Amino acid sequence: MPFDLWLVFIAVSLLPAISPGPGVMLAISNTLRFGRNATLASASGNAAGLVVIGYAVAFGFGAIMATSALAFTVLKVIGAAYLIYLGIKVWRDASSFQVANASTGPSKSPVKLFLEAFLVSITNPKAILVITALFPQFMSKGGISLMETSVLSFTYAALCFANHAVIAVAGNQMRRFLTSDRRIRWVRRVTGGLFVGFGSALATASR
Known part of the structure; x- marks a missing residue:
């Protein structure tokens, strides 16, 4: 690919x-x-999922999703159910976003954080749509190129990883905001509600 x-x-x-x-x-x-370290672990899982989507799109996954109602429905149901589950879990967990908990290190293992983010990534309709629409515009018309697919997939994954790394670095500033139970409660509800909203939107999405 030209520079x-x-x-x-x-x-x-x-x-x-x-x-x-x-x-x-x-x-x-x-x-x-x-x-921060937990976010970097999940950012790695998210990036890995994007790379998988990139290769899948290059080798025909995008076309299958566009033409197969069953494949689209299966992916939609899995992704929607998992996002809604995460949203309800965050909403109901009274210990979520407690500053004291955040300072003691992650209560989840790096592997669990990685796999959780990976599953969210590969069922993320936004990522699938962006990669399906964007990648073909930058690929040669003569057929699938493993090199081009690798460059595009790893570049997009790296951009998303960098964005998540910035969020991780900004964690101290965000946690300073959470100095009261009232703020924590509202952040928990908003975050949980957004996850449920993403899941509901995915569940009702059409091709």
């Missing part, structure tokens, strides 16, 4: 990479609940 075309791809991908979505909300939630 100038790669730079154009980065410029075009920046807005989708930093725009709010399930992955970003999960990064914010993990930062507030468990701290």
Whole structure:
């Protein structure tokens, strides 16, 4: 891939990479609940999921999703159910976003954080739609190129990882805001509500 075309791809991908979505909300939630290292672990899982989607789209997954009602429905139901589950869990967990808990280290293992973010990523409708629409515009018309697919997939994943890393670094500032039970309660409700909202939107989405 020509260097100038790669730079154009980065410029075009920046807005989708930093725009709010399930992955970003999960990064914010993990930062507030468990701290910086936990967010970096989940950011790695999110990036790995994006790479998988990138290769899948290049090798025909996008076309299958566009033509197969069953495949689309299965992915939609799995993703929606998991997002709603996360939302209800955050809403009901009174210990969520407690500053004291965040300072003692993550209560989840890095592997669990990675896998949780990976599942959210590969069922994220925003990521699937962006990659399906964006990648073909920067790929050669002569057929699938493993090199081009790798460059595009890892570049987009790296942009999203960087965005989550910024969120992780900003965790101290965000936790300073959570100095009262009232604020914690509202942040927990808003975060949980957004996850449920993303899940509900996915459940009602059409191709």
